[in-house]
Amino acid sequence: MKLATYKNDSRDGQLMLVSRDLKLTCSAAPVVKTMQQLLDNWDELFEPLNERYQALCSGELLAEKFDAQKCHSPLPRAYHWADGSAYVNHVELVRRARGAEVPESFWHDPLMYQGGSDDFIGPYDDIEVPDESMGIDFEAEIAVVTADVPMGTADDHAGNFIKLLMLVNDVSLRGLIPGELAKGFGFYQSKPASSFAPVAVTPDELGDSWFDSKVHLALLTHYNNELFGKPNAGVDMTFNFNLLVAHAARTRNLGAGTIIGSGTVSNKQGTDHGSAIVHGGVGYSCIAEVRMIETIRDGQPSTAFMSNGDTVRIEMADNDGSSIFGAIEQRVKIKK
Structure with a gap:
């Protein structure tokens, strides 16, 4: 799984899923909002988030072009x-x-x-x-x-x-x-x-x-x-x-x-x-x-x-x- 954090108005940003080729991205928000929340609850959240990631990589999800310049550190x-x-x-x-x-x-x-x-x-x-x-x-x-x-x-x-x-x-x-x-x-x-x-x-x-x-x-x-x-x-x-x-x-x-x-x-x-x-x-x-x-x-x-x-x-x-x-x-x- 590949993950990034887009900058927003909060200190912790918005967690994003990024396709394996780094071309596409979609929000992780249906499952989790921030990277720290994911790490705090890894065992519970990994599988549903990974399912969403696999769907992103296979083209099954509505996605946008990944823009690394919008990123904070993960x-x-x-x-x-x-x-x-x-x-x-x-x-x-x-x-x-x-x-x-x-x-x-x-x-x-x-x-x-x-x-x-x-x-x-x-x-x-x-x-x-x-x-x-x-x-x-x-x-x-x-x-x-x-x-x-x-x-x-x-x-x-x-x-x-x-x-x-x-x-x-x-x-x-x-x-x-x-x-x-x-x-x-x-x-x-x-x-x-x-x-x-x-x-x-x-x-x-x-x-x-x-x-x-x-x-x-x-x-x-x-x-x-x-x-x-x-x-x-x-x-x-x-x-x-x-x-x-x-x-x-x-x-x-x-x-x-x-x-x-x-x-x-x-x-x-x-x-x-x-x-x-x-x-x-x-x-x-x-x-x-x-x-x-x-x-x-x-x-x-x-x-x-x-x-x-x-x-x-x-x-x-x-x-x-x-x-x-x-x-x-x-x-x-x-x-x-």
């Missing part, structure tokens, strides 16, 4: 948003650039922080930042959305609670991160509002590309209309989503609608020049990783962070080349 706000760092290669590069080793614990105990979830922005909304000097960066990621997860859920059972998958742009302000982390209390100002692709999908929509609780497809990032990254999200993922969900639930219950992110998708570097597209590699999912490669290679970074007017597009295609989630397509806007 969950315009959520009770809980926690982002992991499942690709330890990304962490290793960051630490190598400053001459530090990766602690052994990082390979079996995932990093995770709890971000702001009261103010997600839509996939076509501007990324508004007060000042370019804050080091504006995108981070292309995958996320899962869960039902209620009991505290202490084991990783081999955590997959039962994963209901939806989404793409994420976890915007980071790199210039603020070192000072915040130095305080010993974690991210806050350095992590402004995140955005998600227009469409959330149930795992079965990915077919054989969803196994071992990973998405085995390339995550495509275009920066200022040029291909910047195409790493495979199923490669070099040290912690799969089962492990991330179990980690988040170790000491607390997770409420329905909890979003768990993968962290920046990152594949190991394959050439002396890193993994840039121009050097035949798979590229990157954030600017910071390019800068780490430059620092390791040249002693200092040379690629700038995002500026006013810069654009980023994040998308994923299936094995036939068709978009699965629609695209996140955003422009930086300096808000004076």
Whole structure:
């Protein structure tokens, strides 16, 4: 099943069903009005909603053309948003650039922080930042959305609670991160509002590309209309989503609608020049990783962070080349 949320006068928008090919849509309102209501009552509402979805895909329902620019993030706000760092290669590069080793614990105990979830922005909304000097960066990621997860859920059972998958742009302000982390209390100002692709999908929509609780497809990032990254999200993922969900639930219950992110998708570097597209590699999912490669290679970074007017597009295609989630397509806007 594929789902989106159209913007309306309410904070939580209108839940919409979207056809498998992303061409048509119809309201989910005869069954449920919002995404959060669906997640709160998943076992009761899934079957009648799925019947409506199948009717939409087969042309049995009156439908309209799907317009991704009308979309909010599938969950315009959520009770809980926690982002992991499942690709330890990304962490290793960051630490190598400053001459530090990766602690052994990082390979079996995932990093995770709890971000702001009261103010997600839509996939076509501007990324508004007060000042370019804050080091504006995108981070292309995958996320899962869960039902209620009991505290202490084991990783081999955590997959039962994963209901939806989404793409994420976890915007980071790199210039603020070192000072915040130095305080010993974690991210806050350095992590402004995140955005998600227009469409959330149930795992079965990915077919054989969803196994071992990973998405085995390339995550495509275009920066200022040029291909910047195409790493495979199923490669070099040290912690799969089962492990991330179990980690988040170790000491607390997770409420329905909890979003768990993968962290920046990152594949190991394959050439002396890193993994840039121009050097035949798979590229990157954030600017910071390019800068780490430059620092390791040249002693200092040379690629700038995002500026006013810069654009980023994040998308994923299936094995036939068709978009699965629609695209996140955003422009930086300096808000004076």
